[in-house]
Amino acid sequence: xxxxxxxxxxxxxxxxxxxxxxxxxxxxxxxxxxxxxxxxxxxxxxxxxxxxxxxxxxxxxxxxxxxxxxxxxxxxxxxxxxxxxxxxxxxxxxxxxxxxxxxxxxxxxxxxxxxxxxxxxxxxxxxxxxxxxxxxxxxxxxxxxxxxxxxxxxxxxxxxxxxxxxxxxxxxxxxxxxxxxxxxxxxxxxxxxxxxxxxxxxxxxxxxxxxxxxxxxxxxxxxxxxxxxxxxxxxxxxxxxxxxxxxxxxxxxxxxxxxxxxxxxxxxxxxxxxxxxxxxxxxxxxxxxxxxxxxxxxxxxxxxxxxxxxxxxxxxxxxxxxxxxxxxxxxxxxxxxxxxxxxxxxxxxxxxxxxxxxxxxxxxxxxxxxxxxxxxxxxxxxxxxxxxxxxxxxxxxxxxxxxxxxxxxxxxxxxxxxxxxxxxxxxxxxxxxxxxxxxxxxxxxxxxxxxxxxxxxxxxxxxxxxxxxxxxxxxxxxxxxxx
Numbered sequence: 001x002x003x004x005x006x007x008x009x010x011x012x013x014x015x016x017x018x019x020x021x022x023x024x025x026x027x028x029x030x031x032x033x034x035x036x037x038x039x040x041x042x043x044x045x046x047x048x049x050x051x052x053x054x055x056x057x058x059x060x061x062x063x064x065x066x067x068x069x070x071x072x073x074x075x076x077x078x079x080x081x082x083x084x085x086x087x088x089x090x091x092x093x094x095x096x097x098x099x100x101x102x103x104x105x106x107x108x109x110x111x112x113x114x115x116x117x118x119x120x121x122x123x124x125x126x127x128x129x130x131x132x133x134x135x136x137x138x139x140x141x142x143x144x145x146x147x148x149x150x151x152x153x154x155x156x157x158x159x160x161x162x163x164x165x166x167x168x169x170x171x172x173x174x175x176x177x178x179x180x181x182x183x184x185x186x187x188x189x190x191x192x193x194x195x196x197x198x199x200x201x202x203x204x205x206x207x208x209x210x211x212x213x214x215x216x217x218x219x220x221x222x223x224x225x226x227x228x229x230x231x232x233x234x235x236x237x238x239x240x241x242x243x244x245x246x247x248x249x250x251x252x253x254x255x256x257x258x259x260x261x262x263x264x265x266x267x268x269x270x271x272x273x274x275x276x277x278x279x280x281x282x283x284x285x286x287x288x289x290x291x292x293x294x295x296x297x298x299x300x301x302x303x304x305x306x307x308x309x310x311x312x313x314x315x316x317x318x319x320x321x322x323x324x325x326x327x328x329x330x331x332x333x334x335x336x337x338x339x340x341x342x343x344x345x346x347x348x349x350x351x352x353x354x355x356x357x358x359x360x361x362x363x364x365x366x367x368x369x370x371x372x373x374x375x376x377x378x379x380x381x382x383x384x385x386x387x388x389x390x391x392x393x394x395x396x397x398x399x400x401x402x403x404x405x406x407x408x409x410x411x412x413x414x415x416x417x418x419x420x421x422x423x424x425x426x427x428x429x430x431x432x433x434x435x436x437x438x439x440x441x442x443x444x445x446x447x448x449x450x451x452x453x454x455x456x457x458x459x460x461x462x463x464x465x466x467x468x469x470x471x472x473x474x475x476x477x478x479x480x481x482x483x
Contacts, residue, residue, distance in 0.1 A: 002015045002016075008155060008259065022059065026063065027228050028048050028230065034074040035078065045101060050417055050418060053418055057416045064109050066111075071116055071196075086196055119207070122215040123201070124215075126202075132148070145180060149243075155240045156235050156240045158236055160182075187211045210241040211245060214246040224253050228259070232262055262302075266279070289318070293314070293318045297317035323384045324414070326383075330387045331411065334390045338403075359372050386400045388482070
């Protein structure tokens with residue numbers, strides 16, 4: 001199958017044909033650094049991390065740029081609330097972003113420019129638009145005149161002559177009266193008392209939101225790029241306005257592909273601070289949810305579809321990850337017992353090659369991560385069973401010892417999805433050996449015979465905290481596995 005992506009601009013699946021064969025230039029709209037990242041950010045950046053990993057795995061030379069928006073009303077408002085500065089708020093949240101992304105195994109971008117470091121490019125771009133008659137000044141502000149843009153509304157499908165609401169994105173009170181058309185948007189905002197500002201030909205002030213990204217794309221990647229990424233909430237006005245100002249100034253297509261991820265709902269309701277269902281990545285991970293469980297949860301849904309976050313769905317993802325994790329850990333924990341060397345084995349079987357091609361077919365179809373995960377789970381099934389038997393002290397059969405190539409393929413494909421083995425922290429801390437486990441199982445059996453069920457449950461819970469799952473069978477027999 002040919003690699004295809006859904007292009008928001010054409011509203012259709014298109015073969016991915018980059019500007020330069022074998023290369024891919026990608027710009028991803030980054031965070032506005034006024035607060036910690038939330039589940040919506042996790043959904044977006046996990047998805048785009050998989051896009052990047054897959055292109056790299058398929059042999060593309062990828063240049064991935066993601067910005068920080070560090071000039072914005074939200075940052076200024078947060079600084080005012082705290083009695084701090086825009087720089088302090090930005091630096092704190094950039095550091096937090098890097099930590100959170102690292103925990104989720106999201107690869108750092110090749111370059112991460114900041115709006116504050118691109119002011120020369122921003123002023124230059126505005127001046128070019130003004131020279132073309134596409135920008136006008138009004139009381140210290142500078143606006144883009146959408147009537148000078150070709151096909152304004154082509155990305156979002158909005159007709160500026162019919163729609164008024166939401167026209168300019170992040171606007172200030174009284175701004176509408178200074179604009180020629182409600183959809184005209186700010187390129188430069190005149191300075192206000194007590195706010196940071198920079199000098200410009202139009203007076204002191206700061207850039208508008210949309211022009212920041214246009215300037216950073218041009219500076220880092222040139223006039224035209226292969227893929228522009230972002231959340232579905234950025235289609236309008238942000239990305240629509242990026243296209244208008246960039247293509248008017250540069251007289252070139254901004255991006256060949258526009259890709260957008262779906263939004264996150266919580267229990268069927270849009271995630272919102274005002275509704276009290278807002279969850280940060282850090283709070284969720286600190287509550288005990290493992291990073292790879294969250295990553296698996298995100299990847300179980302197609303990136304363009306809405307993602308409904310519920311406790312039940314997260315628990316299901318945790319169960320799925322437990323089995324997959326056990327299979328991925330097999331090489332490290334039992335490789336010596338199985339006689340597996342670190343190096344790659346010989347030719348893969350026909351069946352394994354079929355699984356690899358199934359994975360590629362799913363991912364080539366607009367990054368169908370749920371389809372690719374199905375391949376991983378199929379590969380993992382016998383590997384997990386083998387891991388459980390070895391954990392109990394059983395000897396592997398000859399057929400099981402030959403699963404090395406299957407484990408290697410599983411590990412390789414999991415890495416493409418950014419899934420990596422996680423140590424069972426409870427098990428590693430307690431390090432219960434088989435004799436201790438047997439003693440606790442016998443103590444539990446005795447408690448049950450004495451009808452001391454609370455003690456029996458306490459022992460089961462103690463073992464579970466140490467990563468040991470008990471399996472009660474007929475005849476009073478109890479087996480166990482390391483979860």
